[in-house]
Amino acid sequence: MSDALVIGLDIGGTSTRALVTSLAGDRVGTGTAGGGNPTSHGAVAAAAELAKALSAALGAIDPARVRAGTIGLAGVARLLADPPSRAAFDRAWADAGLTCPLNLIGDALVAYASGTASPDGSVLIAGTGAIAVTIRGFALDRVSDGHGWLLGDAGSGFWLGREAVRATLAAMDAGHPLGHLATAVVETLMPPGTTGTLAGGRADLGALSARDKVDLLVQRVTRRPPIELAQLAPLVIAAQAAGDRTATAILDEAARLLTESVARIREPGDASPIVLAGGLLVGDTPLAPAVERELAARWPDAKRPRASDGAAAAAWLAARPLLSPPEAAALHARLFP
The missing domain is CATH 3.30.420.40 (ATPase, nucleotide binding domain)
Known part of the structure; x- marks a missing residue:
């Protein structure tokens, strides 16, 4: 041959x-x-x-x-x-x-x-969605998450975007000054010059009350395809780089949730490789090293190659x-x- x-x-x-x-x-x-x-x-x-x-x-x-x-x-x-x-x-x-x-x-x-030639191991994928899979003899064995934006995909790009909006709404509800992440979310979804149709009619963003701004932000999200929230994930990454505590907390939680997805289908002490895949884990993002730290704490003997x-x-x-x-x-x- x-x-x-x-x-x-x-x-x-x-x-x-x-x-x-x-x-x-x-x-x-x-x-x-x-x-x-x-x-x-x-x-x-x-x-x-x-x-x-x-x-x-x-x-x-x-x-x-x-x-x-x-x-x-x-x-x-x-x-x-x-x-x-x-x-x-x-x-x-x-x-x-x-x-x-x-x-x-x-x-x-x-x-x-x-990521590996080993016949047995795991792969964790985090991009727009998120899923963890164990491999046995180069065949799928067990699967965790991958349930889609409505029911799962914890730690995914969609999840990051949704959490960014939720944190922004919480700050607006409380009347707190908007930090780096919340400001970026508002400016992205409601840029200067935005108008909205609310109960009192159409109004410029600057003329809206605090509550009307909240309602308009909710409209801007819920009237779009839900998966478009994944487009806000880069805002979380940029805000974390700027020292935003909310963004840092969101990324830390994403790393924890992604690791939990692996833990549901992978035995403690397993030394087989864990391949990291998807844009959030192979790109230059703060989520990748955070996930690696979480994985290393659970499976210290496992190699973690990138796809x-x-x-x-x-x-x-x-x-x-x-x-x-x-x-x-x-x-x-x-x-x-």
Whole structure:
């Protein structure tokens, strides 16, 4: 199988990325396209982006050389349970000339594999939402949270944004001077010149009473899609950097809640790795080191690698069954130096 190739794709709501690699770890083709998650964009549009990424990655490569392929995406269970959606993905795969089996897996497993070659461990993801998963033999074992903005996602970007607004409303109710975070929330949701329609009619922000300002802020939040609260998460991070105590407390609580999500499904003393994934934990945010401290206190012997290239992880997962364990470990080291 010296000329054998594998292909991996990491599909998200905003981008689709593909990688073709040899079993030795030589990257021979890459491709990118727009968001390809069928839950967000619909099966037809998602499959079209998949086709673009496949075409770019394969280029002049003979598709017959590709022996295995893996696609990682959020909401994979919904795709697998919907025959038309699965058929759209299968058509895009076949139209690209690929004859090898297509393996569809969840994004949590891809994130985990991008951080470690260990078959057993955990992954904690915190972005717009939040979820913790234990992995056994490179298969999902137990899951904690990921319940969505209404019922869970504790410590997520949505959660940070919601807590920022709640703290702002509490300060306004009490008549306290607004700190850095509360001021940023008000200025973002009700910038100067804002007008609102309340019980007494339409009025400029400056002319409103303290209570009317509270009511208008509530309106500004509740009349938008709830998930848009995640867009306020950067305000919490910026306020913490400026020394805002409320922002610091919110981030500390987020770290505690994320760690509790892991603790619900991970045994004390477990020394297997805990991969950190999602924008809030792999980016330059104060939440990442806070979570690492919490995790280190609970599982001091566990390594805490960061997730990285999802397309490479998907390609590695596709290659694993074709390789011996030492070969698979060597390939992982080559793809993730």
